[in-house]
Amino acid sequence: MHTHDQESPSNLDNFLASVASLKQASPAPRFDEGGQSLNRGVGVLCPKCQCELQIGELAGCQFAGCPSCQSMLFQQDVFAMLIQHLRASKKDSGIMPEPMDASQLQVRRICPTCTSLFETHAYGGPGNAVIDTCTTCAVVFLDQGELTKLANAPGRR
């Protein structure tokens, strides 16, 4: 009787401890485009949905990703490196990307780090994507799906 009373709470403690360690061991959430979230906010809000951007990592490159709308904010040089890496590591799908959605060029968004207007323009390489850049901050902002589109587009790799 006395032993039983002492065992129950300690079993419960053990159980709770094992649940806590399981939680810690579980992998970090992943962004839709394949990057892993480091679960750390970067202190700036998504220009699209106002959710706080989180640090993400993809192929050794860091970016700020939106956990809600899956947009991604890159430093320009990191973005160039990542696209090159992703294109080199994927085979040419042979699938022509959909034509550029010209209405996307009319969308005006604010750079979340300096609050000036993004320049919205067609991406210079294959992929027919419309991207946002801020030359002041040297960052590139991509909507959900655009990174994949650029990485998979046929063309030189």
Ligand SMILES: [Zn+2]
């Ligand atoms: Zn968002």
Ligand SMILES: [Zn+2]
């Ligand atoms: Zn800026």
